[in-house]
Amino acid sequence: MRLWRWRRNPLRRRSDLVEAWVLLAALVLALSAAVFAGLAAAGAVDGALAERRDRTRTVPAVLIEDAAHAPPAPVSEHGDGGVWAPVRWTAPDGTGRTGRAEVESGSEAGTAVTVWTDPEGRLVSAPPDGAEARFQVVMAGVTIGVAAAGPVLLGGRLARSRLQRRRLAQWEAEWRLVEPSWRKRMTG
Known part of the structure; x- marks a missing residue:
């Protein structure tokens, strides 16, 4: 039944065929926009993550205080649910730095740990x-793909709505012409 607009029949109007072409064009454009924008976004995120991996490096650090009473770190893929504790490491320029890093719970002061630093240390x-x-690459591609397809589909929906209003106005005008003769038949 959905393809009736494409078949020749005496009830199909020109506006029905136009509506079918508008819907097909909107669908093809939406799919194309989703694929191209999604792939571009996924490529950009993948490139940014690769650049971030290239810019960061692991550095040996030393735990400054015992980690027994340090606050817990959030569980993530890279973390094992350890704790945040103060550590000391050497920056690329040779200066000593301190900060908080995730370490194993119960670690003692002086324990060697590995931390990630940027080029400035x-x-x-x-x-x-x-x-x-x-996951980040795929989600960026899907999100941007849906966002790119949305306006195209909305435009197709608005065009269809406008065609439908026009068709209803034509039906109303035709009914005004036919109604008097029908009324005579019904009452006469």
Whole structure:
């Protein structure tokens, strides 16, 4: 039944065929926009994550205080639910730095740990890799793809609505011409 607009029949109006073409064009444009925008966004996010992986590096650090009473760190793919504790490491320029990093709960002062730093030697979180990176790339592509297709589908829906209003106005005008003769038949 949905394809009736494409078939020749005496009840099909020109506006029905126009509506069918508008809907087909909107669908094709929406799918194309979704695919191209989604792939572009996924590529951009993948490139940004790769750049972030290239810019960060692991550095050996030393735990300054015992981690027994430190606040818990949130559980993530890179973390194991450890605790935040103060650590000391050496920046690329040779200066000593301190900050808070995630370490194993119960670690004692002087324990060697590994931290992630940027080129200036500041602490940063570990860059996403593996499944987490793939998830971020896919979600960016899907989100941007849907966002790109949305306006196109909305435009198709608005065009269809406008065609439907026009068709209803034509039916109303035709009914005004036919109604008097029908009324005579019904009452006469």
